[in-house]
Amino acid sequence: MADPSSYRPKPGQIPDSPGVYKFRDEHGRVIYVGKAKSLRQRLSSYFQDLAGLHPRTRTMVTTAASVEWTVVSTEVEALQLEYSWIKEYDPRFNVKYRDDKSYPSLAVTMGEEFPRVQVMRGPKKKGVRYFGPYAHAWAIRETVDLMLRVFPVRTCSAGVFKRSAQIGRPCLLGYIGKCSAPCVGRVTPQEHRELAEDFCDFMGGRTGTYLRRLEQRMHDAAEEMEYEKAARLRDDLEALRRAMEKNAVVLADATDADLIAVAEDELEAAVQIFHVRGGRVRGQRGWVTDKVEAVDTAGLVEHALQQLYGEEKGDSVPKEVLVPALPDPVEPVTQWLTERRGARVDLRIPQRGDKKDLMATVQRNAGQALALHKTKRASDLTTRSRALEEIAEALGLDTAPLRVECFDISHLQGQDVVASMVVFEDGLARKSEYRRFQIKSFAGQDDVRSMHEVIGRRFRRYLTEKQKTGEWEERPEDAAEGAPEDAIEGATGGAVPTGGREDDGRPKRFAYPPQLVVVDGGRPQVAAAKRALDELGIEDVAVCGLAKRLEEVWLPDEEDPVVLPRTSEGLYLLQRVRDEAHRFAISYQRSKRAKTMKAGPLDAVAGLGDTRKQALLKHFGSVKRLRAATIEQICETPGIGRKTAETIVAALAASAPAPAVNTATGEIMDGAEE
Template sequence: MRYEWQPSTKLIPISAGVYRFITKTSSGEETIYVGKAKNLRNRLTSYFQDPSNLHERTASMVKTATEVKWTVTQTEIEALQLEFAWIKSYNPRFNIRFRDDKSYPYLSISMQNEIPRVHSTRTKRKDGARYFGPYPNPRDVRDAIELLLRVFPVRSCSDSILAQHQRAKRPCLLGHIGRCLAPCVDNSGIAEHKIVARDLETFLGGSAKQAMATLVSKMNDASAAERFEEAARIRDQINAVEEILKKSLVSIEQDLSADFIGVASSGLDAVVVVMQVREGRLVGENRLLVDAIDAVSDQELLVNFIMRNYTGPEAMSAICVGIQLDELSKIEKVLKNLRNSAVTIQCPVRGEKQRVAKLAQMNAEAGLIHHQQKMLSNLASRSEALAELAAALKLNAAPLRIECVDVSHLQGTDRVAAVVVFEDGMPARSEYRSYVLEHPGDDLAGISEVISRRIHRYAENGNRYPTNLLVIDGGPFQARAAAEVLKANGIEIPVIGLAKRLEEVWWPGGATPLMLPRSSKALYLLQQIRDETHRRAITHHRLRRSKRSTKSILDDIPGVGPKKRNMLLKQFGGVTGLRAAGIRDLELIDGIQGPLAARIYRELHLDASKPD
């Protein structure tokens, strides 16, 4: 399909640059999408293909546009900087948008109010309040507020309750027990209340040292002035602060302050997690869902997010990411030019930073799974997906039980397989199975073995639903391997393969794939089943590989269990040191008696060339 406004391919330069899709409006023109490319010709021509091959939002964007303009840049740094400037200037409606995940509660301090309030909320607004979190459990927020009010007695009541007590000139219970300064009663205390609220904001922002130093100084001053009751009260506040610090979610180096960013995506679903660490404390975690018009890589999402959120002078200058970025130095240079101060972006490979960056990445992956499962939990959406899938695959009825198979190995070693089952469009985890493959071979042989070992299940049909569809993680040849085993055993179950790169649906041995629309609920369901199977298979494979890499020759000696093995290895520094020890040396270890010591010595010297 060719659009009237579509430029000739020959006119589009092959150099790096930034482009804008534009539409005509009654008031002039509107920029609806901004992007950058290393090769403008390759990137722009990808939009002018059959709309059925594009994601629905991408096709809608191209259909809405009436013109495309581009600007050539000399370097990729210039392109990155110009793209950010245009996005900030035009705010295009089709560009990637990061929106808050409203599933988790925040702790909010309404600093914009004359009498600030601390409370829990699930809605993060741009109203001048400070938000901390989100927290995985509402109880965590309530517990945090309860502890904080012992140190920072800020009001926590609603505006209506505040007005009620202002009229009555009588404090509430929290005011009576010292958990609130009761500014509703004493107007002269409003200024002091605001100072305490500011101290609370500073404390939650990560300046725990400053809060502790202030409290210790006040306690010493009160004690020196012989105000012992006041000194005792401040001492209790110091103890409460220490208790809060002990409840920090992560134990981190004391002086570490940085933002740790994790990204996880699957198709058009993506989640970004930012863990904010200040002075060794995890003071907040922001979880954002991504709206995109096309599938982009995790690296592209991460660059986009950093460029959107770290250009202001108030943004954190130390950033750690959980995945490798090819353009770190270029991004640092652009950010430095935009904010007039240095920014450090790292992908740590060891130490404390690596541990927290890995934690951020794990949280992003968990957030993606949570989001996908929440999408699937909607009954109407699941029913629609199953109906779409039945229509697309020409099945007689909706596939109420779908099984998916994936094989995992590393160059033929530690070969395992996983089977995941979805019933009514939801995971049936009690039906999941993992297999250690017994026969050598490639992926096709592994798939054949798994299906052969499950033949009796298909023949007996003792499940809640019969298996209506078998999905294989792979292409036409993988699907054919499964179909041939079923056919040889006289079992009729529809089989398809789902190839990950282009999300193509393949028939067994087919030459042409079925391309489901990128916005299809049926494709979304197949992706979730395939990804869940892949996760289970790769996790099983890594576990097997880890066990093999840590196996010791001591494991094969009768009478030596894990406890004795660890004691021996620790005492002698490894198998090499053990081989150098005599029987008397072995007998000095607790629990190693004469016969066992002799057996260990004999086994270790049967073949001194055995690996550790």
């Protein structure tokens, strides 16, 4: 436990101005990010008598080893910078809302030439209009199925769309009238885009005008005795009304608002959000968080606003945001929301009427979510704690291994040898810390040598980054080692920093040591891992291996394995870690294998690498079409010059198969080469 006085800034060093500050631990990892109207007053409050601090604040300051700050001009800038740093560093002592599910949204890809309607999850993408999120994907599909009758927008994937265009026939939806079939030219790109825009307008709440226009068209068709057209319009109206009924009317037609409610206790808090557009509830979502910092309801609301609107701009931010408590001060948050929207945003507490009643409903949902989470969490926490304790007892560790790293080797008959590293912290997967490696120092099915190389590379990087000298040294061996593709930044030879941070001050990716290293394998793999650690002089990291055959746990220098009971939570956790490492390694190995697939006759073209082969096949679709192309057409492929195109044409002509001849008629038969 660190003494806060050991890193307390000297009197007069801290400026009396707005800013954002970071606490770092002994490894340089950011553990807390905060903002303040006055940095001097806020930071001074952390260095008072420990007995006077909140228990969570006391834990944070005794875990930290240093503090640093950045001065900004206004409180709005501080709010923006705080959000950016929390997202970048993922500090362990900040409030982090975690969702137990990925909520689906209805998305329209307006950035494409032919916009597509689909269900999307995950982070939002540029050029896509989103509606929702919704609680269930089936609810989106039911709504879309009803609306496609009126707005026959494309819903097929890029592959299906391209295939239909090649064969000149639409898919089933095109035949039954639920797609306008732009793939075969039934509508122009502009007409299809207008359909997509009408679809978005209707989903955005502008329903009244469209329904009245559709009803008028139905009456006009009936007066002109076009009864089939009138009946079709009548059915379209009914379909749209059924789609609208799926969203309950709760407020006035013109109301666009988000309602945020919070339910909390001493340890945890749950947040529920209702998205109301056009007076109807268009989506609902919720988060749960541990209260790892001393924060009140207003603070929880501010964190929720940051997470909800940090990546949003324009109409995605509503005109009105209703909350149970206002952040203090409220003006910077209101100004920040206004800047995100580009127009005024009203942030307030509902006092009366329908909005107050709906807020009570959202509050009940938040309370139920917290109660359900606590029921699940009690069992989950107990199980994880017991699993870590069982592992520590079985391996003879002094404390439970809070950070576990597992390594696995994967290859295909000795080719494309790769390795994976997965990380579990407190019994949970931490995917942002996953790493993958290429094994290039040798090829073959020698998993033991591969394991020794990977462990050595990982911990050599740790030792290098542990030195916080800030000096530079030449490390050309990194390139020879075969640096992991997405693991070591700058490890391609040349100069790399030997300090514990990158140029921008962030801690490097391999700076945090685990308490336990798990390898996928038995005694030989464990011995290789231990030998790699011994060569580097690392003695405070435990090593074990989990063999697949009998699920035995192997320890270094032990003749016999440790056998955990089949019902052991510790064994189950080790299996999860091992299986995750195996999955991650296999997926990487398959991606490498796909990149090195042969391109048939193109392999005979001198000087043509894998990248340009893939570019040619992507441009023409097949070797048959490439063989029929002219030199000028081949030159249109990115990266292909005229000289290379002439070489390709000559090589393909030399390798062209002889035509098949019908022995009965003597006619030359058409061949097919795809």
